[in-house]
Amino acid sequence: MSDSQNGETVLRATGLSKLFKSTVAVDDVSFSLKRGSSLGVVGESGSGKSTTARMIVGLESPSSGSVEFPGATGSGRRGRARLVQMIFQDPFHSFDPRITIAEALEEPLRLHFDWSRERRQARVAELLDQVGLSTRQGGALPRTLSGGQRQRAAIARALGIEPAILVLDEAVAALDVSIQAQVLVLLDNIRRDTGMSYVFVSHDLAVVRYITTDVIVMRSGRVVEAGQTEQVLADPQHPYTRLLLDSVPRPGWDLDRVRRGRLELDSMKETS
Amino acid sequence: MSLDTVGLALAGTARRTRRRTRPSALVVASIALLGIVAVASVLAPVITPYAPDATDILNSSAGPTSEHLLGTDGTGRDTLSRLLIGAQLSLLAPLAVAVITTAVGALLGLAAARIGGAFDMIVSRAMDIVFAFPTLLLALLAVAVFGPGLTAPICALALGYIPFVGRIVRSAAIQEQAKPYVGSHAVMGFSELAITVRHIFPNIAPVLLAQATLTFGYAMLDIAALSYLGLGVQPPAADWGSMIAQSQSAVLQGNLWSILFPGMAVILTVLAVNVLGESLSDRFSLASRSAR
Structure with a gap:
């Protein structure tokens, strides 16, 4: 995995900090992400890695520091959405329980692209196929799918927006080990095919070793170690x-x- | 997936849905009763045996006979005809209250939950203040200021019940917006307004429906009470409350019939509405709990 050296920088976080009341959740975190590379953010619960992920996608605003997307053109919430998407740990509640998976996948396409209905539906079918879901599963409500199927549907929904960066917050932690492997292989293939960059938040070092090129280790809101994944984990x-x-x-x-x-x-x- | 497993899965889903949605006999009876009352009130002008204000003075204060199926009141008017015509006002007035209350309450509750901060605090405190007023007293006050009739009490009752709906919608929306799908839609680029209208509102709508039904029941009782006091519907128009009031003298003369039927109409309808409302609200609070 040496493809990380040649890409241009797509995300730069500088001196990110976040305070919740008087608790420091994230303290002066800086990193950058190159196109097509994958950055692991590891640490135990409460180390501030999820808050960092939420600041990248704009769900939390940093108390100080900044998140920049060099080369980005869009602005506002919609512009940011085209740059960075997020997969949440809980695949069940990241869908509106009332609408089918296919409808949930079509919704962001309607917002971001000026396409005909037929084109959107064709794209939805394509996305479902890409993550290995059947048309029948696409027509189902989220609660009738298994955790792994929902998580793949969530990935498909994020891919539909064609973001440059995908933030995965413990995205495979809630899945069975065999399903986990399936989703990881899927993610790795997508990265190779599309040049999408990942920020992969996880406490699972085996997963991080597999999917990431670089890694930062967080503890109590600070980065204690950063470098190439192989090197950091080996030494x-x-x-x-x-x-x-x-x-x-x-x-x-x-x-x-x-x-x-x-x-x-x-x-x-x-x-x- | 083979066809067999699909069939099994579908059968499982169907079984689960049926078990969860089958209503009790009491609820079915309530819906049937309300249906009959609603249809009767709509068809009233066509199906009444007599004009509601035609007097048959020779047969005044009579019990049920073959001529007057539910008897007559003190001035000889046919009770069945007045009951049917009275149903229109008796249902329309609380319906108006329920519609206004639900619309305004939902808007305020949603806005308070979604905007939050100072706006939420102001709206919530304002609702607390209105909440502290007995609703019927508010309606009496409105009549005292604007004079008898239905418009003033309808507005006053609607105002009085807004906090009931507003509070429930606010807390349901706060619960709903804490779910990760709200955050995931924000990340996908949807505006807060779009998320509120397209996702949060439809998900809390069942709670709102249950609350609207209960409000209808409360409002019906209140309006009947106002009419009974002579402050609501004015003669010669009839609703069930004013029919009870006008039958008082007949009761003193020993004729219980003319007060029995309008009284039963109010009691049974309110009871049916409340049974339905409670069942809806139980069902949906249960559904949201089990879905977690």
């Missing part, structure tokens, strides 16, 4: 990254290492 520099890696159960896994890692981190906090 973690920060003790927190090491702890995250050690926390993944695998053959020869040792709980004591996890405990020692926690102690090391805690002692760091006292001295800093």
Whole structure:
């Protein structure tokens, strides 16, 4: 995965911070994303990674710092939508329960493109096919589909808008492992085919290793380590990254290492 | 997916839907009763056996006979005919209240929930103030200021019931807008107004329908009470409340019939409306809970 070097920058976050009342959720986070690359944002719950994702798509406004889309032409909510789309963790509630999957997919097409009804419906069929959903499933209400099917429908809906960037907030965390793999392969194929860039928020390092080219590791709202995914995961520099890696159960896994890692981190906090 | 599995899946869906949507016998009876009352009131001018204000003085204060199926009142007017004609005003006035209340209440509740902030605070406090007023008292006040008739009490009752609808719509909309699909539509580029009109409103509409039905029942009782007090419908026009009032002297003379039928009409209709409203509101609050 060396295609990240040659693309132009599509997203630049500079000094992003977010305060909720007096709690600092995100603290001075900067990163950039190149066309066709995939940035992993990892960290445990409460590390500020979801808030960062929500600031990228404009669901939260940063307390300070900025999110820029170099080369972007559109403005406002609709313009931003063409640049960046988001897939949420909960695939059920990201659909209006009253309307069918196909209707939900057609809706943004009507907003963003000046197409005829026939053309929109043809595009919907194309999108459903792309994520491996049948026409019958397209005609169904969200509640009749499984979690994996809904998540693929959500991906299809986002792809319909043809954004430059797709933000995935724990998008596969709620899925079964086999479905997870299916969705990941789908996402990787789309990235290769369309040159779409991903911001992939996850706590699952195995998933991040598979899907991302670069990674930032967040803890308590700050970036503690950043770099190419292979390099960071193979040779973690920060003790927190090491702890995250050690926390993944695998053959020869040792709980004591996890405990020692926690102690090391805690002692760091006292001295800093 | 093979045809068999599709068939099974469909059968499962159908079974689930049927179990969830089958209404109780009481609800069916209520709907039937309301249907009969509504049809009777529309057809009233055609099907009344006598003119509602024609007097048959020789047969005044009579019980049911073959000539007058539900008897006559103190001035010899046919109770059945007046009941049928009276149904029009008795249903139209609360319908007007329910429509105004639902429209304004829904608008205020939605706006308060979606705009939030200071606007929400002002609207909510204003509704609290109106809420603190007994609605019937408000209607009496309106009559005192604007004189007897139906227009003033209809407006006053509508105003009085707006907070009931407004509060429920506001809390339903706040609950609805917390769902991630609202955020996902914002990310897709839809305006707040489009999201409100096309997604939030249709999803809370069932709650609104239930509330509108209940409001109709309350308003019907209130208007009957006003007419009974002689402040609503003015003679010679008839509604059920004024029929009860005019039958009082007959009751004192020992004729219970002329008060029994309009009284039963009010009680049964309000009861049916309330049964229907409660069942709707139970069903939809249950549906939203189980969908989570």
